[in-house]
Amino acid sequence: MKKNYKMTIAYDGTRYYGWEHQPDRDTIQGKLESVLEIMCGEFIDVIGAGRTDAGVHAKAMTANAVMETNKSEEEIRDYMNRYLPDDIAVLEVREASERFHARYKAVGKTYCYTCYDGPVKPIFQRKYVTRLSSPVDVEKMRQAAVYLEGRNDYKSFCGNPKMKKSTVRVVDSIEIKRSKGYIYFTFHGTGFLQNMIRILVGTLLEVGRGAMPPEQVKDILEARDRKLAGPTAPPEGLCLIKVDY
């Protein structure tokens, strides 16, 4: 009998073309589906809570898959980890209700974007942080971030110019913390548009380096025009931390 399994997955996205499967390219979903196809003897659709961009990481992506197996939850986890490459890990496998759907049932997501503006390049974290060429002012970025919280139309921060559906989203909180040379931007919201967090960070960094006053972010939001926002920050600093259900 087929059962629905909820999976929590961590990955280092450095060498992948993002979450979503693509022919002839390494993707996270593609790797997971390949392993499950071997385990189950048939193609298994792995549904992720969202699609992370090429080069973006995850500490706890959630996915689900409906499949038939006589393995226990731990046995599925161990099987997958044995055959997955060493930059993808299945942290947990749990049997879920048949109605559980990793994307439709997600009610919130936490992402962290990490930058580094210290004088010496970070060696061991180099694949997980975006290095800035000059120091940024965290207090100014915090002032700007306040304008970006709440229920808003984030069209100015959407990476897809052909987006037909609503670009209204709810961003509950944007926290910005500094610890030594590292700056951590933590976003929590119900959902995010394509490239949205990277464009938000790219814009906040413009404020942080003094190229834009904090208040200007409010105008950018209201203009609903991608051209007014900052550049899309590089993918390597971004990590999906948690999906809420």
Place this chain on the structure above:
Amino acid sequence: MKKNYKMTIAYDGTRYYGWEHQPDRDTIQGKLESVLEIMCGEFIDVIGAGRTDAGVHAKAMTANAVMETNKSEEEIRDYMNRYLPDDIAVLEVREASERFHARYKAVGKTYCYTCYDGPVKPIFQRKYVTRLSSPVDVEKMRQAAVYLEGRNDYKSFCGNPKMKKSTVRVVDSIEIKRSKGYIYFTFHGTGFLQNMIRILVGTLLEVGRGAMPPEQVKDILEARDRKLAGPTAPPEGLCLIKVDY
């Protein structure tokens, strides 16, 4: 006028053939010397506190180099970091007494060896830990480690079978800590023989997995016979933490 500079260097040793320069192979010393040769217009000898093996990392290796430059300490550091690959960083450059010698003046070293025995492979730390195939008993390894502290002849733990000089060393302390799935072995001593820490860890892991009683380590030490000790643990778990002067 030539001056003597003390340098603190961090590196991810994954893709290097160790510290010491070798023709046609990437090494840490080789990379540092190449950059300084361009900076100074002549070959500069970089003297390290010790030679780490291929694949071993450092959070703070100390080195010194005698050279003539009109750059300030920070300018030397920034120049080196700009031209070094992204897995080697110069943390600090300080003018030192002309008598300072990174190897001869070193009076102590701290190394940390990190293992992981949790059920799920560690994704983000994978290049800096040695993953164990089954859980180990930390308490037993601590009992065994006590026999390995002090002033002893460590011939059984020396990776160089042709070692002619004294194999007597002082190991002040071996601390073993567990935090979740990670096991941290911290060694402090006046100096270590070739592969010594990796063989000590390889032997302690034999105790940890129950293949050897803790007391047997005492016999191995006294026998002065490499064949009786455990295997040489892999390089990726080892990191030079600090050099004392």
